[in-house]
Amino acid sequence: MAFSREEVQEALRCRHTSVIQERLNKGRVAISGLGGLGSNVASALARIGVGHMHLIDFDRVDLTNLNRQQYFMRHVGMYKTDALREQLLEINPYLDIRTDCVRVREENIKELFAEDDIICEAFDVPENKAMLVNGVLEQFSDKIIVSASGMAGYGDSNTIRTRKVAGRFYLCGDETSDSGTGMGLMAPRVSICAGHEANLIAQLLIDGI
Amino acid sequence: MKGCTTAGVFLCELLFWSMGKEDAMIRVNGEEKMLEEGTSLLGFLEQEGYQTARIAVEKNGEIVPKSRYGETLLRDGDALEIVSFVGGG
Secondary structure (H helix, E strand, O other), rough: OOOHHHOOOOOHHHOHHHHHHHHHHHHEEEEOOOOOHHHHHHHHHOOOOOOEEEOOOEOOOOOOHHOOOOOOOOOOEHHHHHHHHHHHHHHHOOOHHHHHHHHOHHHHHHHHHHOOOEEEEEOOOOHHHHHHHHHHHHHHOEEEEEEEEOOOOOOOOOOOEEEEEEEEEEEEEEOOOOOOOOOOOOHHHHHHHHHHHHHHHHHHHHHOO | HHHHHHHHHHHHHHHHHHHHEEEEEEEEOEEEEEEEEEEEEOOOOOOOOOOHHHHHEOOOOEEEEHHHOOOEEEEOOOOEEEEOOOOOO
């Protein structure tokens, strides 16, 4: 390894200050769905050194994913969990990264997310988004869910926003731009929404709720 | 005397009938909505055209489990926050 754990930590502390880095180091974040949202959220959190990351997706990288998802040609055909883990470790090899190549269902939420403090919903299909948000809020009393809805197309960047819906439920997106209405998902706007999710997670880790 | 009793019964029935149909004012995503007191959440969602598989509902700040939409009754002063998810990620 070119750089030691101490060198990497020193570089992060130099950028973020020690107090903030300590909080990021302790972060336990699950990213559920590793597409345009999840792969970008995970990359941002890995860069700031979020210590414990849990990547969940059942799918493989497809050539059509490359218009917005954080993968390269060499990853096509690989499981997204493996492809993303490989990249995150290139950013910071000292991160604790757990992967689960499974489909999230109401029945496995309790077991799957038991160790995570913050859960980032980054699915594509609206029924799956609703299932995870409802499942987390119903089955846990303390975990935070950060969800996203509405980021298709290339419309106004500034309609994408972050809001606290209530309690432990936060939502990012414009809440209207549906990918099913002939508006494709494109890297710029999906990345904006992923940035909203990642920045909110950083705020929650650093400043608490 | 008999007339008075009949009138009394009539008034009671009128009162009972109006109580049964009592209106309730609730807030849905910040907007006021008038509905019948005791309408079920499921009934309200269906009436408003929500796709229940794509939503999350908080009532007075608490998540309402999907399995309880039918038995959750809406009362005057309740506040609902309904999130309808759209596709994309």
